[in-house]
Amino acid sequence: MEWETVIGLEMHVQLATRSKMFCACATTYGQAPNSNVCPVCLGLPGALPVANAEAIRLGTLGAIALGCTIHLVSIFARKNYFYPDLPKGYQISQFDKPLATDGHLEFESPDRGPTSVSITRLHLEEDAGKSLHDRIPGQTAIDLNRAGTPLAEIVSGPDLRSPAEARAYLVALRQVLLYAGVSECSMEKGSLRVDANLSVRRPGDPLGTKTEVKNMNSFANVERALESERARQMALLDGGGRVTQVTLTFNAATGDVRPLRSKEDAHDYRYFPDPDLPPLVLDPAWITAQTDALPELPQARRARYESALGLNAHDASVLIQEPEVARYYEDVVTAGADPKVAANWVMGEVLAAWNSSGTFAVMPERLSDLTALVSAGTVSLQAARRIYGEMCTADDTPRAVADRLGLVQVRDESALTTWIDEALAANPDEVARWRGGEAKLVGFFVGQVMKRSGGKADPKGIQPLLMQRLGS
């Protein structure tokens, strides 16, 4: 009998604020250790938290983007546990009164097609610092620059049915948060982290015992880790064993999951409302204003690319994957390029360069101008690719590059006639065969003329003149 896999995901994203959640320290990444700290995020005696308005706004924006119910009153609570990178001995988080609940995310499942996953809750909290175990021999080094950074925790329902589906959900969720401007969502910089819960059961049965998998540093590794854990649970159950509730860590090098040593008493967090922070009360009019100000989300944008710009579904979904790429694409179109032509350029040369360097080397207006040169016949498509490559390193207009490299197509009749006459003179046999009725040889002659012109002859100008000369 088949096993059914049940997966729920918790995503932590760092909110894109300038300052921390409860103090005015910078959230800058990559500073010298313990340099972005103050009495509040160091947890010094007498310091008090004051909540960052922008963190609340971004969290709310994320909740709106995920179709959540935003609670007009939510409460910050203390989650009590000891850990050396947790300065106060408690984390300020939200517990039984979170900012938002009951949302959903529509995405394209690789297994089931269009699928809706429930978002159980979105709550706000502060991040801990970092414990480094390999820095100082035999000791643990603590850096509190990250302590107090604002986070939104987004918890999905147990609605995902395969590791691949879990990955697709993460990609879609990240896209929504990027488009809403909630977070930078960079796993490399630690501004996006994922924990996963997985259980298996016979279809129709109640939920099985779940395990939690941590320490996955990419979406691909989430999928690998979940595949590994799913296989482990199924093997265990097939062998007559039982799954025990445990926290596992993923080893990217081996692809295995292994249990974390259990934290003694770790689950008695003794939550209670933080008396330093009165209830967060939101004004419905303010929430409406945020809803109105929400940027266009990826699904809406994809639909618009298909309906208004005439792109096919595949191209539209490629272009919306990263909001920066989509923005660039739209800038090229706004500058005048044909949407389909621009799409081909962006999905080809532009995306290749962006994936390797992370930048758009060519201004959108110049790419648009370049497509105009092609459509006007001033340069060939082949030449245009050379011009694009040149523009990536040289700050120049496409026309100037074309001129400099001599890539402007020649339409001048006398020049074309010279190349045609040379080509015909050099290929008397083919001329005889053409005259004998082999019409398809036209292509051969055009190729010969192009070759003699060094690629500069305008193919459209060649044919009428060629017919003239052959006919004469």
Add this chain to the structure above:
Amino acid sequence: MSVAALARETGRRLQEAERLNATLHWSQALLDAEAARLDGLADGPLSGMTVALKDNIVTTDQPTTCASRILDGYLSPFEATAVTRLRAAGALIAAKTNLDEFAMGSSTEHSAFGRVLHPLDPDLVPGGSSGGSAALVAAGVTPAALGSETGGSVRQPAAFCGIVGVKPGYGRVSRFGLVAFGSSLDCISVFGATVRDAERVLETISGHDPLDATTHPGGSLVAAPARQDLRGVVIGLPREYFPADLHPGVRAACERTIAILRQLGAEVRDVSLPSTSHAVPAYYIVNPAEAAANLARYDGVRFGNRRVGPEADLRALYRSTRGDGFGAEVKRRILVGTFVLSAGYAERYYARAQAARRLIVDDFARVFDAGIDFLFTPTTPTPAFRAGEKLSDPVAMYLADIFVCPASLAGLPALSLPIGRDGGLPLGGQVMAPDGGDADMLAVAAVIEGAVDATGEVR
């Protein structure tokens, strides 16, 4: 007197008061530095006033120890808002005063640096937890001092020492820089030799602080116009505060004061606050729960003193640092607070205490809505008790706060002022006011102060 002379005179008085063990840090050099600082400052509302600070209020120029070994020698890198405001107003900071460790206690016997003696009798306690500040003001060293209240820690020692102690409404004075104990209850509070001394300090330190999200918006306290009498004022006497077994001296002092209230033109009415008996038990759940979390930061990692256990791992460091660094009462509260929030017990204790707190808040709202302007009660059930008397019985010690706890739980302004003596020992009367009634409460207290014989025997 010049500020330099004031600094020297204050040093002389502090030296003389050393026998009380009321201070934890002061030096003539620091007093002189304060004088030099003030010399360059234009006259402010507190120019010429010296103020002592309870040593759980952080300052950058002197250690802040909370009378705990875990913070022995700790120098804060920032200053409390209240202290910054005092300094800007021209006050001369005189000393940091002794207290019950982390303000946990009602006798100032739970200090890691020894108990504070009552200025009138070395065998008695001055009350607590702000006993050092109370003793200094009572001994005439400074006219005012900052203490802190969580459940009566200024009003109770003010009563024991025969001075004025004012707890403002919760959120009227910034807690930024007050070392947290029970955050939903903590209030920086003021001792004064007179009501006016305390009022002047409150005018300076109160008002919204962007660094404390629990301060009310708006400016500082503005003194109400002085009154000649109490005509038009309705004062309630909650019967739960006058039990049959009330100390006879306390009862006599209150009865004498109530007669004076009537003579001054006040209308006096009997009222009832039926949930009063819930206050101390609720307090001893809410307060330890918050304290246990607030004291988790003393872990020997980022600041303060550290002790590494024999196992030399992190857990041993935590346990030894905290086990050796905290005294018996602090450990008791941490254990109680951890227990009442732990899995399986939170509903039974913490959630019930919140419900009790709600009942207490509602009690006060009911009487104040029914036309009562202020409440008058004894501050404490007895005069100052003997040192050691309640040390082995935590619950007996907690019950010393039975009349001061309710206003703390409700966040209301309340004060204690001396209303006579019994057998030579000072007795305090408490005035409680509705939320926002701080200034009017002080004006009423000033009238009572002018009319009672604060040092005369009551029977």
Add this chain to the structure above:
Amino acid sequence: MTIGPDTVRHVARLAELAVADGDVDLLAAQLESIVDFVEQLATIDALPGTAVVNIGPPTLTLREDVVAPIPMTRLAADLAPEFAQGFFVVPRLGGMVDE
């Protein structure tokens, strides 16, 4: 309610507090007397969950998102019991958690 030595040890572990073996019984007795005392509230219906009575301002006032840390007259290195290479330093986490 009875508070035994095991409860004291469990709670002390949660609070990361060393309690000497010789003190456990006394602490258990004191805790029991405190807990018995607060049991007076047993007649009151508890508020649901972690609901609280909010004293002070009714709503949270927020801070603008501006970088302006509270100045410190002493740095992290001056405050720390042990500090090296820019880090706070603690011993190995030992049995406490996975490293």
